[in-house]
Amino acid sequence: MDLSTKEYKRCAVVEVSGRIDSATAPELAEAFNELTSEGQYNLVLDMDDVEFISSAGLRVLIDVQKTCQRLNRGKLVLAEVPEQICEAFDLAGFVALFDFYDEQIDAVGSF
């Protein structure tokens, strides 16, 4: 898994490629922790190049969303989610917990 973070005026974007599984999910969690510890709670996860995400990754997303939405500080939104991953999100009941955007620019613009 590779990831990069870009900080904008009103949000930060985390772009991830590769696999998010039990081996790599901690690194994703750490990237988000660094942002929230700096007080950045408006977050975009760009999943365009994510090949695979397991429940370990989904748990990270839930935890980050809880942190962001606590005290209405912000939210985590998801951009460019591959179709097969969308289906897994739907099965896990995640669709109601996140906002989804087809393009990163729209996700950034939502803040």
Place this chain on the structure above:
Amino acid sequence: MFKSEQRVFPARFESLSAIDHFVADAARRAGLDPCAVYQVQLAVDEACSNIIEHAYGGVGDGVIECVLDVADGEFTITLRDYGKPFDPQSVPEPDVEATLEDRTGGGLGLYFIRHLMDDFQFEFDAKQGNLLMMIKRIERGDCREPQASR
């Protein structure tokens, strides 16, 4: 003609990628469509993660034996480990309609296996180890809903 394939992996999270390649490559050659291949990848990853974390307690010196086979239009994945057994019935299904505050993300692994595979079976034996067999039917066309959900 698909021939049975078997490989043994160290039971460590670092093995998940190699297990995924092994299973996904075989699933494609067996004729599963891309959607079904992803469902198999997800179910296998969840099962192996559970073996590593729960059966072996996260300590990395166990093994996962993985056997892949095709028969009667079905792609079968058999995983065997020699760690602690567990009772699948004791793992509650997550409430996928719960609000964010009530979601923990726990229990999703077994939930995915139940809902993504057409059939599955656990067996636990003190000498033979723990076995999980998962079946995905090979059907062409648009991605379809799996049949098993128990």
